[in-house]
Amino acid sequence: MSIIRIGQSGPLKGEVEVSGSKNAVLPLLAATLLTEEACEITDVPDLKDVDVMCRLLRSFGAVVEEDKGGKSIKVRAKTLTSNEAPCGLVKKMRASVLAMGPLLARTGRAKVSLPGGCAIGKRPIDLHLKGFRALGADIVSMEDEENYGYVEAVTSELKGVEIYLDTRSVGATENIIMAAALSRGVTLIENAAQEPEIVDLANFLNKMGAKIKGAGTDVVKIEGVERLHGANHTVIPDRIEAATFLLAAAVTKGDITVTNMLSDHVKPVIAKLRECGVTVEDGANETRVYASGDRMLTATDIKTLPYPGFPTDVQPQFMAFLATASGSGVIRETVFENRFGHVPELNKMNAGVTLAREGREAIVPGGRILRGAKVRATDLRAGAALILAGLAAEAETEISDVYHIDRGYSNIIEKFSSLGADIKRLPHTAK
Numbered sequence: 001m002s003i004i005r006i007g008q009s010g011p012l013k014g015e016v017e018v019s020g021s022k023n024a025v026l027p028l029l030a031a032t033l034l035t036e037e038a039c040e041i042t043d044v045p046d047l048k049d050v051d052v053m054c055r056l057l058r059s060f061g062a063v064v065e066e067d068k069g070g071k072s073i074k075v076r077a078k079t080l081t082s083n084e085a086p087c088g089l090v091k092k093m094r095a096s097v098l099a100m101g102p103l104l105a106r107t108g109r110a111k112v113s114l115p116g117g118c119a120i121g122k123r124p125i126d127l128h129l130k131g132f133r134a135l136g137a138d139i140v141s142m143e144d145e146e147n148y149g150y151v152e153a154v155t156s157e158l159k160g161v162e163i164y165l166d167t168r169s170v171g172a173t174e175n176i177i178m179a180a181a182l183s184r185g186v187t188l189i190e191n192a193a194q195e196p197e198i199v200d201l202a203n204f205l206n207k208m209g210a211k212i213k214g215a216g217t218d219v220v221k222i223e224g225v226e227r228l229h230g231a232n233h234t235v236i237p238d239r240i241e242a243a244t245f246l247l248a249a250a251v252t253k254g255d256i257t258v259t260n261m262l263s264d265h266v267k268p269v270i271a272k273l274r275e276c277g278v279t280v281e282d283g284a285n286e287t288r289v290y291a292s293g294d295r296m297l298t299a300t301d302i303k304t305l306p307y308p309g310f311p312t313d314v315q316p317q318f319m320a321f322l323a324t325a326s327g328s329g330v331i332r333e334t335v336f337e338n339r340f341g342h343v344p345e346l347n348k349m350n351a352g353v354t355l356a357r358e359g360r361e362a363i364v365p366g367g368r369i370l371r372g373a374k375v376r377a378t379d380l381r382a383g384a385a386l387i388l389a390g391l392a393a394e395a396e397t398e399i400s401d402v403y404h405i406d407r408g409y410s411n412i413i414e415k416f417s418s419l420g421a422d423i424k425r426l427p428h429t430a431k
């Protein structure tokens with residue numbers, strides 16, 4: 001397994017293009033299972049999670065053609081030969097559970113093992129199952145002799161219904177939308193999540209002939225249709241990757257122009273950076289972010305929330321920046337109960353972060369001279385935070401377990417190198 005080595009870098013300067021969104025493309029690919037006709041998705045990021053989703057689609061009998069150079073994927077799920085997600089794939093990626101809604105709607109049955117992904121909290125799927133049950137599916141949960149959990153949903157017909165989500169879950173909203181798209185009657189999802197990735201999914205499904213209204217608000221209305229047809233769709237830009245580059249400019253006091261970024265999707269991060277003294281200039285097609293070397297950047301507090309609040313997926317990267325800003329900042333994580341795995345790793349680099357309120361809050365003292373260290377990417381965004389810290393730190397930083405980073409960042413080494421960062425991927429040698 002490789003490691004990433006980073007030397008103190010900066011100020012980072014230049015232009016960088018954001019790739020298609022990981023969290024949008026995964027449900028889009030799952031949605032292709034809803035039709036027997038061909039679909040083509042473009043601006044697909046080159047990511048390990050996308051590879052896993054393609055393998056998953058193939059395991060159900062879909063024909064998947066990947067054109068990595070052209071960043072497009074064609075899927076034709078003419079005949080589905082299986083509706084059981086192989087345990088090995090589900091364990092690799094939590095978003096595998098998004099195949100459940102389409103499989104249930106198309107074949108009347110879906111069986112998946114309980115999902116894997118980043119270890120950032122309990123991450124149950126009870127709301128996905130609540131939705132399927134309300135639509136008329138029987139749910140059976142079981143454990144095999146190795147204690148792996150499985151869930152199976154079976155139905156003779158899905159019927160439209162009103163569903164209230166106890167928590168604004170992105171995945172549950174997407175899964176229920178996909179199942180309801182082929183049900184009989186009208187489904188209303190109340191307290192739905194409002195993330196831009198849900199809007200992208202609804203736009204794709206509507207191109208396929210679905211009748212979905214209200215995506216992006218907290219009430220989504222889905223009028224079921226009998227069949228969906230093939231469609232082409234371009235994935236929206238990745239707002240989390242975009243935010244990571246904005247923070248790279250802040251942490252290195254650089255001057256970066258980010259292209260293919262929808263700044264409306266990154267509003268809370270931009271607002272918080274401005275509060276700290278970073279300049280963000282929003283153009284029609286690009287966003288320039290800079291902080292000159294002699295300007296003091298000051299700390300702020302953040303609280304993660306479902307969209308349009310501050311994204312939990314940018315919390316670790318923001319912490320890396322706060323460690324270097326002047327003054328102390330408090331980060332309150334409200335979306336996941338265990339999303340501070342990066343704290344001990346950042347502390348190896350002298351960040352001095354302490355946890356309070358039963359691990360729900362992190363106090364970042366700020367104003368620290370970060371020092372390079374051997375650290376581990378405990379999850380995807382934690383890995384991105386360690387890269388940012390490594391850019392600012394004196395001496396070299398070595399990050400292991402970088403497979404987490406490869407799950408969600410396309411060409412990360414090339415992109416940071418092009419901005420002048422001293423960053424390399426190396427084969428892992430003995431510790």
Ligand code: UD1
Nearest residue numbers: 023095123124125126127128167168169170171313335336
């Ligand atoms: C998605 C994103 C992930 C992001 C997260 C929150 C994808 C592929 N992943 O994950 O990057 O961090 O949104 O913005 O899009 N919950 C339940 N029961 C459920 C489902 C969720 O209690 O059935 C809880 C979770 O434990 C969590 C909260 O709801 O505390 C939000 O999770 P959710 O929005 O479902 O996250 P994902 O869709 O898994």
